[in-house]
Amino acid sequence: MSDTTFKGWAGAKVEDPTTHLTLKEFTPKSFDPTDVDVAVRYCGICYTDIGSYQGEFGGIVEDRVCGHEVIGAVTRVGSDVKHLHVGDIVGIGAQTDSCGECEWCKSGQENLCSNNALTFAGQYIKGPSKGTPVYGGFANYWRGPAHFAVRVPDSLDPASSAPLLCGGVTVYAPLKRYGAGPGKKVGIIGIGGLGHMGILIAKAMGAEVTVLSRGQSKKDDALALGATHYIGTGEDLAADFKGHENSLDVIICTINPATLPIDQYISLLRPRGTIVLVGIVPAPLSLNTLPLIFKSVAVAGSVIGSPAQIAELFELIAAHPEAAPWVNKYRFEDMNKAMTDFNAGKAKYRLVVVNEENGGKL
Numbered sequence: 590m591s592d593t594t595f596k597g598w599a600g601a602k603v604e605d606p607t608t609h610l611t612l613k614e615f616t617p618k619s620f621d622p623t624d625v626d627v628a629v630r631y632c633g634i635c636y637t638d639i640g641s642y643q644g645e646f647g648g649i650v651e652d653r654v655c656g657h658e659v660i661g662a663v664t665r666v667g668s669d670v671k672h673l674h675v676g677d678i679v680g681i682g683a684q685t686d687s688c689g690e691c692e693w694c695k696s697g698q699e700n701l702c703s704n705n706a707l708t709f710a711g712q713y714i715k716g717p718s719k720g721t722p723v724y725g726g727f728a729n730y731w732r733g734p735a736h737f738a739v740r741v742p743d744s745l746d747p748a749s750s751a752p753l754l755c756g757g758v759t760v761y762a763p764l765k766r767y768g769a770g771p772g773k774k775v776g777i778i779g780i781g782g783l784g785h786m787g788i789l790i791a792k793a794m795g796a797e798v799t800v801l802s803r804g805q806s807k808k809d810d811a812l813a814l815g816a817t818h819y820i821g822t823g824e825d826l827a828a829d830f831k832g833h834e835n836s837l838d839v840i841i842c843t844i845n846p847a848t849l850p851i852d853q854y855i856s857l858l859r860p861r862g863t864i865v866l867v868g869i870v871p872a873p874l875s876l877n878t879l880p881l882i883f884k885s886v887a888v889a890g891s892v893i894g895s896p897a898q899i900a901e902l903f904e905l906i907a908a909h910p911e912a913a914p915w916v917n918k919y920r921f922e923d924m925n926k927a928m929t930d931f932n933a934g935k936a937k938y939r940l941v942v943v944n945e946e947n948g949g950k951l
């Protein structure tokens with residue numbers, strides 16, 4: 590049995606649960622020797638939180654507390670936890686538990702485990718709390734396995750580090766895997782929460798960045814974020830891409846369109862290039878094999894990142910403070926206003942709720 594209650598922004602059975610959240614007490618998992626308690630100071634809003642409150646991830650949405658870009662101070666440390674101490678600033682991302690036994694867990698790639706718990710919709714996988722619901726960071730406290738709480742370097746600004754925990758590592762992991770760095774040309778499709786971090790991070794890794802986004806309205810931001818080139822897209826991608834064919838080594842596609850004309854984007858890849866999808870496209874892709882074969886290019890996907898990759902990303906941003914995500918801060922008490930603004934596309938480019946009670950700063 591749990592020894593305490595926390596309070597968090599809970600979902601409800603209403604038409605638009607994301608803007609009618611209610612602040613409720615909830616009982617977290619029991620405190621196990623492998624756990625930490627974290628007084629939440631900041632939590633980013635990610636698109637997946639919206640989906641989870643709306644029921645896209647199944648389970649009982651009522652009383653669910655989302656939030657999976659969590660930053661706070663450790664207030665209690667389980668007796669088996671060696672790497673964290675009371676007072677440490679830590680971050681928790683989209684994953685909060687995994688089997689711990691498989692080849693992926695054992696090699697520090699927990700995000701690839703087929704039996705994992707999501708911070709915004711999951712149930713604990715193992716130990717005494719197996720089967721009990723996970724509660725996320727739109728709350729005053731977070732409790733869970735210390736293994737998934739990553740220490741935040743002292744030099745990082747904690748508020749703008751929150752979005753690195755899900756959105757940031759989601760773009761960092763494939764950039765790293767496919768070799769973004771000096772001498773490489775990276776394309777980022779879309780400038781939203783993920784896309785803006787893709788630009789910042791690819792630039793910090795030393796790559797030359799080209800941004801592809803609809804129209805011209807985000808061109809100034811793209812260049813300010815660190816892009817060298819900007820391609821404004823419209824109805825005719827073939828015309829928009831003229832002169833840019835075979836120019837990019839890695840493309841990260843962060844958008845979620847109903848359909849994706851992937852052949853057009855593949856025309857931008859250099860031989861041996863890779864296009865990585867991190868946003869869900871509902872319609873099946875239609876691919877022509879000839880360009881794949883003749884350019885030896887790959888179409889790939891990528892899912893979040895491991896705790897080790899989050900730690901790596903923290904180090905990268907600590908060394909490149911100019912690459913910290915752009916955030917708009919909202920008081921924790923104004924959660925529904927933050928959600929309303931998020932839904933209205935007002936994030937430039939990530940909304941972060943701030944818990945002043947726990948030492949968060951607006």
Ligand SMILES: [Zn+2]
Nearest residue numbers: 635637755756
């Ligand atoms: Zn997320």
Ligand SMILES: [Zn+2]
Nearest residue numbers: 688691694702
């Ligand atoms: Zn596993």
